[in-house]
């Protein structure tokens with residue numbers, strides 16, 4: 300006896316077609332858009348950082364702390380004080396705030412910190428563009444320091460880890476990441492569960508691209524030279540460290556990636572800019588990074604994944620239908636194998652159809668359930684008597700469930 304379920308199955312030819320079409324769509328739709336990329340070496344949108352960009356009144360210094368900021372006025376004074384208290388050589392350090400025209404008093408606050416408190420604070424207010432990653436890129440261009448650290452304005456990144464990050468930069472290790480997942484550090488216990496889950500999910504999705512323990516971090520350091528070496532970067536999005544990690548090739552084969560563990564704090568003032576739109580953008584950014592890193596292999600993997608998912612889904616769906624069909628018509632456990640189980644009433648059996656091996660062309664009994672039920676009853680009776688029309692004699696049972 301063999302069960303047949305209705306509807307066409309996905310044939311190998313159909314699956315091959317799905318594979319080819321998905322591959323084609325992926326190749327066409329997921330091409331990296333050249334116009335949207337920022338090239339640190341030849342950007343037309345930003346002047347590349349050359350010596351001409353560092354006029355005599357803005358001499359080079361050892362290090363710059365680049366702080367993207369949007370509506371962060373109240374966080375700026377504590378941040379600036381803590382950073383300058385933490386670095387070894389405050390005279391050779393600047394804090395460069397890159398603000399996207401917050402108009403919340405950020406400019407006055409920076410003036411005050413410079414004038415009244417004597418800190419080396421630079422402010423860049425952008426009026427023509429927005430976004431965290433592009434703010435960081437803009438900051439890199441303006442920074443006077445040979446070494447640059449990026450950190451949030453909201454004090455979630457501990458200023459005490461700025462110097463260790465700067466120290467981690469050497470000619471053979473020109474990029475260093477802060478990590479929230481190192482030994483001896485912790486996330487603030489007040490960090491909400493959903494944020495932990497999002498952070499975990501984002502890391503898992505990026506895992507095939509990098510072995511860094513926290514590629515999503517917004518706290519990292521890079522030398523100016525290394526930044527200039529980078530391939531074109533996606534300036535939109537939140538995860539600039541991941542971009543640089545993949546696109547700025549390390550200078551020596553022996554180069555390693557230093558990681559500086561830090562405990563992630565809680566925002567005490569201002570509000571988060573991490574919206575669902577930002578998260579969606581992350582997925583887009585990730586896809587373009589996969590395309591960039593894996594090339595054709597990514598498109599092939601995607602097409603294969605879609606094909607396999609379809610095949611598995613179709614099988615699961617058919618199995619479920621079959622189960623439903625069996626369950627509704629033989630609620631006591633499937634087809635009667637022997638004389639012990641009477642069939643459902645002819646009326647009930649009218650909802651299913653029992654055919655002889657004459658196949659689909661066999662005439663359909665008209666007149667509702669009763670005729671079909673009579674048919675079924677006859678077959679069952681034949682099965683009882685062991686006659687040639689019995690279910691065990693090569694008879695194909697085709698069942699349809701009419702709902």
Ligand SMILES: Nc1nc2c(ncn2[C@@H]2O[C@H](COP(=O)(O)OP(=O)(O)OP(=O)(O)O)[C@@H](O)[C@H]2O)c(=O)[nH]1
Nearest residue numbers: 367368369397398399430431434451452571572573
């Ligand atoms: N210039 C600029 N800075 C931004 C922009 N979006 C976010 N920032 C800054 O980037 C840093 C990180 O943003 P947050 O909102 O703190 O993101 P988050 O740390 O992932 O989220 P929370 O944990 O909720 O704080 C903060 O200093 C923000 O002010 C932007 O569009 N432009």
Ligand SMILES: [Mg+2]
Nearest residue numbers: 451453455566
């Ligand atoms: Mg934050």
